[in-house]
Amino acid sequence: MFADDAPRGTRETGKACARAVRQLETYFRGERRSFDLELDPEGSDFEKQVWEKLLLIPYGATTTYGEIARKLGDLGASRAVGFANARNPVAIIIPCHRVIGADGGLTGYAGGMHRKRWLLAHEAGQQNLDF
Incomplete structure (x- = not known):
């Protein structure tokens, strides 16, 4: 063609x-x-609101699901934020890898935890990383 x-x-x-x-x-x-x-991206209104918040997380920084829920005005929406995060259709570009658990630990990532660790290390300036 x-x-x-x-x-x-x-x-x-x-x-x-x-x-x-x-x-x-x-x-x-x-x-x-x-x-x-x-x-x-296609998604529910809530998902789009979450993705907009993800776009505001600076390179090299992290935030928690609870903090995003708080910024959306619903402290009880942490789990829903996690589900919206998991449905992000353009990971990396909409940086869902920058969201961590309330205890500071890494939580699920659709691309695999090893990739989430790599992306966060990459943004922290670590060199010679194996993907």
């Missing part, structure tokens, strides 16, 4: 994906701390 024959919106989607890949590559080289991408 030639680009001129591509379904409507395909070229724009391709450009957006290429831009995301370039930004992820610079993130993994340690040259990028945030992403400049237009995001419109």
Whole structure:
């Protein structure tokens, strides 16, 4: 199929994906701390509110599920925040790996705990990490 024959919106989607890949590559080289991408992930209103809060967690920092629930105005929503975190469709770009347990321990990550540890270590500036 030639680009001129591509379904409507395909070229724009391709450009957006290429831009995301370039930004992820610079993130993994340690040259990028945030992403400049237009995001419109599908999810419930609550999930989208959680994901918006995740985008506010600075590079190299962490927060807890309870703290996100508090910022959303519902101290009892920690577990719901965890479920929304698990449903994040664009991990790393929406940095769900930066959320930890109330005790400071690492908790679940859809990509695997070894990847969560790696991402946090990467953002802490540790070099020569095995993925």
